[in-house]
Amino acid sequence: MLRAAGLFAPAATAAPSAMAAANNAASGGGDEARYPLNAESYRLLCKIGSGVSAVVYKAVCLPLGSSAVVAIKAIDLERSRADLDGVQREAKAMALLSHGNVLRAHCSFTVGSHLWVVMPFMGAGSLHSILRHGFPGGLPEPCVAVVLGETLRALCYLHGQGRIHRDIKAGNILVDSDGAVKLADFGVSASIYETIRQHASASASTAAAVGTGSSASCCFNDVAGTPYWMAPEVIHSHVGYGIKADIWSFGITALELAHGRPPLSHLPPSKSMLMRITSRVRFEESVGTGNRRDKNNKFSRAFKDMVSACLCQEPAKRPSAEKLLRHPFFKACSRRSRDFLVRNVLAAVPSIEERCRKDDEAGNDLCGCVGGGARCVSPCPRHADNVVVAKNRRISGWNFNEDNLEFDPTTEERPVEAEKRCLPFDFDEGDDQVELHDSNSAGDGDGDRGRPPAQPQHGDGDDHVHGKAAEAVGLKQQQQVVTQQLMTVLQSLEMQRDMVTHVLQRTAGRLDDGGGNGDVSVTAPREEREEMLLGYVRQLEHRVEDLRKEVEEEMAWNARLEKMLQERVIISDDDKKMNSSKTSSSAELRAVDENI
Numbered sequence: 001m002l003r004a005a006g007l008f009a010p011a012a013t014a015a016p017s018a019m020a021a022a023n024n025a026a027s028g029g030g031d032e033a034r035y036p037l038n039a040e041s042y043r044l045l046c047k048i049g050s051g052v053s054a055v056v057y058k059a060v061c062l063p064l065g066s067s068a069v070v071a072i073k074a075i076d077l078e079r080s081r082a083d084l085d086g087v088q089r090e091a092k093a094m095a096l097l098s099h100g101n102v103l104r105a106h107c108s109f110t111v112g113s114h115l116w117v118v119m120p121f122m123g124a125g126s127l128h129s130i131l132r133h134g135f136p137g138g139l140p141e142p143c144v145a146v147v148l149g150e151t152l153r154a155l156c157y158l159h160g161q162g163r164i165h166r167d168i169k170a171g172n173i174l175v176d177s178d179g180a181v182k183l184a185d186f187g188v189s190a191s192i193y194e195t196i197r198q199h200a201s202a203s204a205s206t207a208a209a210v211g212t213g214s215s216a217s218c219c220f221n222d223v224a225g226t227p228y229w230m231a232p233e234v235i236h237s238h239v240g241y242g243i244k245a246d247i248w249s250f251g252i253t254a255l256e257l258a259h260g261r262p263p264l265s266h267l268p269p270s271k272s273m274l275m276r277i278t279s280r281v282r283f284e285e286s287v288g289t290g291n292r293r294d295k296n297n298k299f300s301r302a303f304k305d306m307v308s309a310c311l312c313q314e315p316a317k318r319p320s321a322e323k324l325l326r327h328p329f330f331k332a333c334s335r336r337s338r339d340f341l342v343r344n345v346l347a348a349v350p351s352i353e354e355r356c357r358k359d360d361e362a363g364n365d366l367c368g369c370v371g372g373g374a375r376c377v378s379p380c381p382r383h384a385d386n387v388v389v390a391k392n393r394r395i396s397g398w399n400f401n402e403d404n405l406e407f408d409p410t411t412e413e414r415p416v417e418a419e420k421r422c423l424p425f426d427f428d429e430g431d432d433q434v435e436l437h438d439s440n441s442a443g444d445g446d447g448d449r450g451r452p453p454a455q456p457q458h459g460d461g462d463d464h465v466h467g468k469a470a471e472a473v474g475l476k477q478q479q480q481v482v483t484q485q486l487m488t489v490l491q492s493l494e495m496q497r498d499m500v501t502h503v504l505q506r507t508a509g510r511l512d513d514g515g516g517n518g519d520v521s522v523t524a525p526r527e528e529r530e531e532m533l534l535g536y537v538r539q540l541e542h543r544v545e546d547l548r549k550e551v552e553e554e555m556a557w558n559a560r561l562e563k564m565l566q567e568r569v570i571i572s573d574d575d576k577k578m579n580s581s582k583t584s585s586s587a588e589l590r591a592v593d594e595n596i
């Protein structure tokens with residue numbers, strides 16, 4: 001994961017550039033106009049957080065006095081995957097908004113190759129950081145309700161303004177020391193109005209690919225956001241998506257707040273993404289509200305119902321933010337004051353500076369995966385152990401278990417129950433049948449499903465060999481999973497290639513016959529149509545390029561597994577010889593012999 005740590009030590013403040021990106025939130029006057037657009041006017045006090053390509057500092061705005069504490073997000077434009085347009089969009093989007101639950105930047109400007117976004121300092125940091133440092137198992141439900149209620153107000157406002165946030169997650173919900181909750185990070189937000197204009201002259205073929213429908217339902221077709229929180233239609237972005245994608249992410253955020261991590265976060269995002277790529281929609285219309293007995297009292301019926309509504313497979317069936325705000329789940333929280341969060345949440349977590357110091361000591365910056373691998377973008381050695389594989393099982397889908405609000409993997413032996421809500425991704429192709437387990441998850445007595453993963457043992461010789469044997473089996477199976485996934489990516493690439501060819505053929509045909517069938521695009525001048533076609537092709541090229549990178553990542557991971565496997569086999573064979581009398585009857589070793 002990309003880091004910009006250390007680049008902004010106070011002494012290293014770069015000379016301001018020509019301020020090409022300078023942007024003041026209140027250029028038309030107002031409080032923010034006081035914030036200077038140069039690095040020298042700010043003293044960086046300490047680092048308070050870091051994201052994928054940015055580091056966030058607590059700082060003082062010197063001309064405004066020592067009490068003018070701000071947060072500065074320093075986005076490394078060179079290391080960031082996003083282009084300057086993308087990151088500037090965040091600042092501009094924030095500057096235009098004004099709502100009590102939306103974090104608005106004071107100003108932004110470039111400093112060398114970085115974009116500095118100066119914003120109000122939110123004393124308690126993000127909910128992601130709060131969860132990790134104080135509530136790893138999740139917040140109490142009444143606190144979840146307060147946080148979500150405030151976030152929903154921000155979403156109502158944003159959607160009312162014609163904006164889609166596109167990256168709703170606990171990491172982007174900030175809390176101030178007085179308990180105020182604000183939605184932040186507009187790095188990937190976009191205006192549906194802009195897009196409607198852009199698509200106004202789109203051809204029928206493009207429209208078919210992007211999707212049609214109302215402004216609120218289908219406008220975008222670029223993949224934006226963070227994988228675990230992405231709505232199915234965002235992942236399958238060729239079908240188009242709209243504001244309801246935020247509602248899905250909101251539902252996932254609800255689960256993240258309730259459990260301390262988003263569903264499937266024990267899988268590296270690239271893998272969960274791949275599973276989604278392989279999807280075959282298989283979603284049961286389920287779970288009415290009052291018919292089933294509530295077996296699990298951990299969460300209220302209202303909470304479960306609210307989350308279920310957000311995680312509806314069909315965007316159109318998800319409630320709007322406004323409607324959701326009227327859901328009974330949010331009734332009680334409207335009476336709760338900010339103080340409620342201060343007493344029940346903030347009091348239990350260390351200061352944001354302390355948290356950041358702990359993160360640095362723990363080396364969380366090294367791979368960027370924090371929260372038990374929840375943010376690990378690619379399989380990294382540090383979290384490889386979190387993903388363990390058990391044999392002869394396969395994930396054929398993910399059920400949204402309404403009782404405990406978890407996503408349960410569905411295995412072949414355990415058919416999907418009709419009344420369960422099922423996520424739209426399948427993973428049941430190929431002959432090798434495997435199931436991924438989170439090594440931290442406890443057994444639940446349901447067959448093999450909750451079986452503790454194979455771990456190396458360090459007891460007597462027999463155990464030791466068993467441990468290594470099991471480890472080798474695990475590695476072998478991980479390798480099979482990766483191979484399977486590579487095949488899946490390949491299929492996906494082929495599918496996309498066919499799509500491109502199809503679009504090209506259709507459009508080429510239209511260019512040749514000069515139109516005349518009533519399409520907006522066809523009545524447009526030829527150059528315009530060519531330009532539009534080129535744009536579309538470029539978009540598809542990017543998508544294919546992204547997928548190609550993912551394949552490369554997986555192949556590298558596969559090679560690493562192969563190497564680890566070979567090492568394990570050698571060690572395991574040596575141990576086997578030494579312990580042959582003890583281990584000859586070992587079922588696990590037989591499994592190794594069969595498998596390697």
Ligand SMILES: Nc1ncnc2c1ncn2[C@@H]1O[C@H](COP(=O)(O)OP(=O)(O)OP(=O)(O)O)[C@@H](O)[C@H]1O
Pocket residue numbers: 048049050051052053054055056071073119120121122123124125126128129171172174184185226
């Ligand atoms: N205005 C702010 N006030 C106080 N802390 C902040 C502020 N903005 C960000 N932070 C802290 O910095 C951390 C990193 O923020 P950043 O927006 O760079 O990344 P993120 O949203 O967590 O991750 P990603 O890069 O994946 O979006 C946050 O988790 C939060 O704790």
